[in-house]
Amino acid sequence: MDTMPRLHRILDIHTLKRGLYSSSIFIMLFLVFGVFTIYNRVAFDTNYLKAANISVIVNQASFLMVVGVAQAIALLTGDVNLSIGSVMAVTTVLFGRMLQQSSDIPLFIPIMLILFLGACIGFLNGILITKLKIPAFIASFATMYICRGFAWVFLGKTVIYRLDEGFRTISMGKVYTIGEFTITVPMLIALALILVVNFMLTRSTFGRKIYFVGSNVVAAQASGIPTDRVRITNQVISSFLAAFAGLLYVARLNACEPGMAIKTHFEAITVALLGGFVMTGGYGNVWGVVGGAIIMTAIQNGMNSIQLPSELQTLVMGLIIILTVFMNTFLLEKKMLVADKNIETKKAIISRGAQI
Amino acid sequence: MKQHKKPFRLSNLPNSLYVLFVVFIAASLAVPKFLTPGNLSNLILQSSILLLLSFGMSLVLMTGCIDLSVGGILSMTGVVMATMLRMNVPAIWAIAIGLLTGVLFGTMNGLLITKLRLPSFITTFATMGIAQSIANVVSEKRTVYWDPKPSNSLIDTLGKDFIRIEFGQTAKEVLTISYLVLITAVVITVVMLLFNKTTLKSRVFAIGENEEIARLAGIKTHFWQIGIYAASGLLAAMASLLVLIRTNSLQPTTGEGLEFQAVVAAVLGGNTLKGGKGSLTGTILGALALYSVRSALSLAGIDTSVVMIVIGAVLILGMWLNETIQMYEERIVGMLRSILMGRNHGHNA
Structure with missing residues (x-):
């Protein structure tokens, strides 16, 4: 009888989680902007944002x-x-x-x-x-x-x-x-x-x-x-x-x-892969x-704003690319896991409902 | 276990054999200076750097991954070695540390790809940037020179010729084989023996075909993948050693774009980007074919922009030739047989 509200609650949590897990690029965007804003504020007292x-x-x-x-x-x-x-x-x-x-x-x-x-x-x-x-x-x-x-x-x-x-x-x-x-x-x-x-x-x-x-x-x-x-x-x-x-x-x-x-061609591939x-x-x-394009430009722009030497910029870029792709894959796996669980709970609830 | 000898089939030959054959004949006919002992020894010397890189690349491709960082590793290890020589470190130690750097960087690639399960294309692209930027920082974006000293006389020695056969007086009639070519030959032989005579080949192919099934079959997939990446790094470091000895200095941008040439040589040699099959002999022929085109065109005095177009066309032609010969193999063999036997089987085909 009270299966329906429970179903909704579970579905909601799972939808939320899935939403979170598929928005890794925006989490990354947030991080990148945060780091550069703080660095600019502390070191040069300028407003990056x-x-x-x-x-x-x-x-x-x-x-x-x-x-x-x-x-x-x-x-x-x-x-x-x-x-x-x-x-x-x-x-x-x-x-x-x-x-x-x-x-x-x-x-x-x-x-x-x-x-x-x-x-x-x-x-x-x-x-x-x-x-x-x-x-x-x-x-x-x-x-x-x-x-x-x-x-x-x-x-x-x-x-x-x-x-x-x-x-x-x-x-x-x-x-x-x-x-x-x-x-x-x-x-x-x-x-x-x-x-x-x-x-x-x-x-x-x-x-x-x-x-x-x-x-x-x-x-x-x-x-x-x-x-x-x-x-x-x-x-x-x-x-x-x-x-x-x-x-x-x-x-x-x-x-x-x-x-x-x-x-x-490399930039394009990077942007697309960063974008998931x-x-x-x-x-x-x-x-x-x-998201991928904005991250790329934000990093470039940010590195220029803190006057990082150009030979170090590729290094930072490489590290950030690895980090973003890692987050993409990691969160994608989590998302798949949630999706599996979601289907399993749905099945369980439906089968129990049928029994009742 | 005794291996059964395969029946002779055209598709069992390395694919790039046809490409090399066509290119070589065309170049010899069109460019008179091409088929001279001097030019051929130069060709082999030039292609030996690419050969080492594309060997590592082929191994990685066979596991179904790609290593775009070889060019970056080449620059980085080269700069490391050259800077050590500049600091009067004995040559043997500089070389050892340079090679070790390559192995470590390759291992790092492998760890990222296996343990963190990152896609190889974008990961090695990022590490290419990292390696290149280390090279730029260490060398301060300048060519690294060193003074000849007794401690680094080894570099000079290795730059000399090993064999010199004179067919005539002029430079183009002298066949030279330098120590660099000898080193390359030894390395290639060792890699090929390890690959063909041990279980390495079947392990690598199994991983390339399906990593999960290989793991379930008891192959330590992560160990072998990391090992292959480390080997690729080592081979790139050896290639940078060759560059260093040949030019007696090192530019931090030496490796730029070489990774693509290595992929092209490997793919012309019949390695696929999907993994699970391939041949190292094919890679050798592919690299030679690529450099034959370059050498012939530059001897003929053709502009570099036209050279780009021709190389693109040769690439398409070569891949098309591979595909066509595999597709029409039966018919071609039938035709050859009918010509040889003097009977006409053509209607049955």
Whole structure:
């Protein structure tokens, strides 16, 4: 008779625990911000947590979010995409040259062409991975070399700078200021992207197919999902977003150069993995990427604010990455345990209820 | 236990044999300076550094993990050794401590991955940053030199040639084998003997195939995984020793990007990223194939940006060739047989 309230109570505690265990990235975020705030307050008597600084951090993180989402989508089917940085370089180099050649065509034509080119490179990646059965790591490594090589061949050692000012608003534009916190265009772009991708992954059939293919390709194939098509589409989306990120970076730097974004593939993987995605695929929530990107930028920003020498920054970064990933795995196991217990108690209660 | 000899099949050959074959023939035909004793000895010397790294990488890949920190370990141990030489520590001690550092760092990788159950990709990526930053801090981001002294004459000796066969007067007609190549050969032989003639191979493959089942079958999975990571660290430290001897100085950024080349050489050699299979012979051929491409293109005077494109294309071609030859093996063998026997079996295939 009184099983129902008990059921609710137990479920509530467990839901709470599960919520806690799946938010490791935000616990980490809290820790990082806490440490830097205290250090800044004690050592320099400056306020790390002031709205202007947070705004700078979130603005920078927005760029990382775009590449992070590009990588996360690729990781979902277990096909890592190492060519992100090079795709950014090769597409933007062409973009810069197009802008230079003719200034009277409307801006959206080169932008469309560039995004299409990014999608094409993704399609090539997808074909290599699925049809030629080359492991994604190697296939995207090869395209990384090829794209980077083309960028160098195309532009040589020159740099194209001073781009169209109207175009630069997508990275530099400010929308609204609340107190000292400035909402910028990149923030809105990143937010829109996250919302769209989240909708696609959680609410659409295609998104669920991606998760299914990622957790078990053979089972997905056996249940009639065109796995090759899903993986190719996934790679196309990933490279498309990479080209888009390239445009954002170019607009921020106001220059196109073949050597840009040389370590972005690593950054993207780090952001995605910090956000709770796994290399084997089939697990992860896009909102984690937001946390991962903000952590990365907050650490960079914080280390600069306490004037840590650059050679020590990689060391601290490495330690923090290990710590975060450890917390992710540790808490994930706990979460699974709670889920198991949850199911067991439910079963026990239901069976007891049936007996009564 | 006597091993049964496997029947000859094309897919039993190391995959990278075809790649090396194609690359070698193409390079010899296209670049006249490629197939000279001088260039070949240079090629072997250059590839020996990558060879040691990719040996460690292959072992790690076979257990189903990856070790991205080899480049960082190379820089770090190199800086440690060079700084010791600079401080007038006898060469033998400097080398011993350098190698020990590599082993310890590798063990730390292994401990993180097994005991804390962290994913290997991101963990070794983070430790790569840590090792690289230790190298930068110790060397203060400058190339480390040392003065030649009797205490470090060993380094000079090891830099000399072991065998020198002159086919002619000019430098390109002299085949040289230096002590470095000899060291590499000895290390490679030892690793291959340990791997192929002991139970190491089956243990590593079992762990790579399914760690849980390997553990239930009584294999000390954590012990062997840590051991493999330590071996990878040791091999990286040896590679840095080769760099140190060859250049007589050490840049703290030497190892950057080498981890990817090591993965490429290992994968060209038929090792998969999933683990559970692979071959060390294949890795040797893969590393040689990679450096043959580089050497041929640089001899032909081709721009480095084009070299990148070609290497990417060779990588795709090589992987595709591996896959295709495995897929069409029956048909190819049938075709060869029909050509050799003079009968036409082609219609049956």
